[in-house]
Amino acid sequence: MPESIAIGLAWFFAWLFGQAAYHKFSAPDYYRQLIHRYAAVLPASSAIVIGIALAEAAIALSLLFPEFRGAGLLVAAALLLMYAVLMGREILRGRAGAQCGCAGPGSQLGISWGLVVRNGVCAVLALLCLGTGGTADVGWLGLLLAGFVAIFTALVYLTAEQVMSNAQWMAEEA
């Protein structure tokens, strides 16, 4: 994968995990219940929510620095896959449609196979970025391209999420 695109995708993942951490820091009570619902073995404790939020914030920060980008991408892919597995397990338990918590406490987005696939695609993208060094000097034009790629990917991500949410509204009405 070209270096500039890998950098752009890393910036996108930094935004994604930064946003996820922000949601958890701003609504710990909501995520406490949600995490307990996803994994009943874990106690409904604020410490777990803060721990996950700190891990996500650390991933977001590491993706902004070339020296730590590789490790950040690896952990990001692992976390995305873990979330996908947890959502898939909930669907198989017959709890499709329950709030997923992916887009913050204000979102009504329910767990669906679409979200599992989305997380899988994101994890594959993160792993593909690992193939490049991520430290080469790409020049200002390369950085500009990385910026475009980051904005484009974030917009596609948000659009996909909105389309899935709309589809759930339509399915409820049918």
Next chain:
Amino acid sequence: MDWLVVSNIVLWIGFIAMVLVNLALARQIGVLYERVAPAGALMMNQKLAVGAEAPVLAVNTLEGEALELGKTAGDKSQLLFFLSPDCPVCNELTPALKSAARAEADWLRVILASDGEEQDHQAYVERKGLQAFPYVVSELLGKTFGVSKLPYAVLIDEQGKIASMGIINSREHLDSLFEAKERKVASIQDYMNKRSAQQYVEADKA
């Protein structure tokens, strides 16, 4: 600067603008769905059916009162209202719920239900002034009644049968449950569908 570079930058800007427009359109559809929600509450329940016997469950309220949910013994109907302190829509609905409970007090008993840590709910009850309602904290209750989205309400009639149920996003949705019970239909959507089918047949005959 090379013209190719300039043209690439311009194309990227145009491309991102187009994706932004797509996002805005999708968002507008979402907002429209939220605004033009059906007048009746959406049922969305895979465990319960309207007209079936309600599950009977013995529970304790936060105050320690023993309750038998689903068992009305010919007394008042029960409205089980599932909510959560972390659910923004539930918080907005509490004044409407209090007002509906007052207006329908002669035939209806409103019971609030949630899950999680009891101390969180005690603080919530005080904050929102919900002391007048029995408040049950039980994960089993939500599972038994097939609740997957909040706020959700189940109306159990005087005979202990499910009269109506659905997601409640507004006072209108709440009233639609009472209306469905009164009209003896599964939901207001069901009533509207039957009515439009009837109108279609009549128009066809004419």
